[in-house]
Amino acid sequence: MLSEGHHHPYDLKKIFKKNKMDEVSEINDGKLYYNFESLLKKGCIEKIEVVREENRPERTVYGITDKGKDVLKEKIYESFTNFKGIRSIYSSVIFLKHTDLDKSAYMLEEVVNKLKEKITHYDEVWNNIKDKTPPSVHLITDYTHNQMRIDLAWLERVVKFVQNGLQLDGRSEF
Template sequence: MSLQIFILGILCEGHRHPYDIKKMFKQESLAPEIRITDGTLYYHFEALTKRKFVEKMTTSREENRPERTLYGITELGREALVEMIYKSFRNFKEVSDLYPCILFIHHVSRERVIGMLEDCIEVMNKKIRRYEKIWNEVPPESNDHPIVLNAKNLQEHAMNRAKTDLEWLERVLERTRSN
């Protein structure tokens, strides 16, 4: 999941401290498999600041706590968010790569993203057809070989995952069309 898309998307909703964004990311279970360290988070805030996508709004300190800097998104950052979302759709490989894009899909052109979702669906259909072709080419006499039997288990998992991803993309497309 692109942490920069998540940061920019959240900042489109209002000013935030990096730590608040980290808590949101983890509390909402948006990507529980992804570990976000403070170093990673602050690295991305620094990179976004250098590119003038975000800016420091205020800095405050409460008692014995470290300084807290409130960030906001710039107009350049809003434009970058849109382009990052489109780029993620264009470079589609895995459904999980689209998670931040789906969260902030309301920031992009509905018509354009519908076409991009249709392209992602075609990529998944091609992947499924490729899996089917590979397994249809396995000679029947090799079906009893242990490696082939184990490979079929892997293929079954990959095929089921691809079909589940395809169904999910189709639902996202339908919801996007109806909104």
């Protein structure tokens, strides 16, 4: 979020709540302030100014450093390399505009290819054992296969989004 502008931790907490991001990830004051301190020590962010509003305590406003921008890119790329499921790349998709889009598209295509291989493997295994399994397993397997196909379709859409310069249905991300 600091790559979008300068903020103090409480600002971010309000943004998370406003955009319902606090429902997707576990964000609490302790984690938020700890992460700011950690990023500051690593040189990824810097103190910009201390502000004080009427009847409010002082708040330190932070901004991202060049090192922080590089780390952000690497964390996004890392999330694609270590893909564990759609939720594991949510925040990376939000901040794609801070990456090399060609590299991101290539990495996402790799994720798509791995998921296609996984689906093919599951289909082969399932075809060999489905006649020997109870109906309850069929229900679970049907759900799993459908979910993988939904994930694949979404990932393919994300690849197109990146390849089109972060354009979706004629609307720009910027």
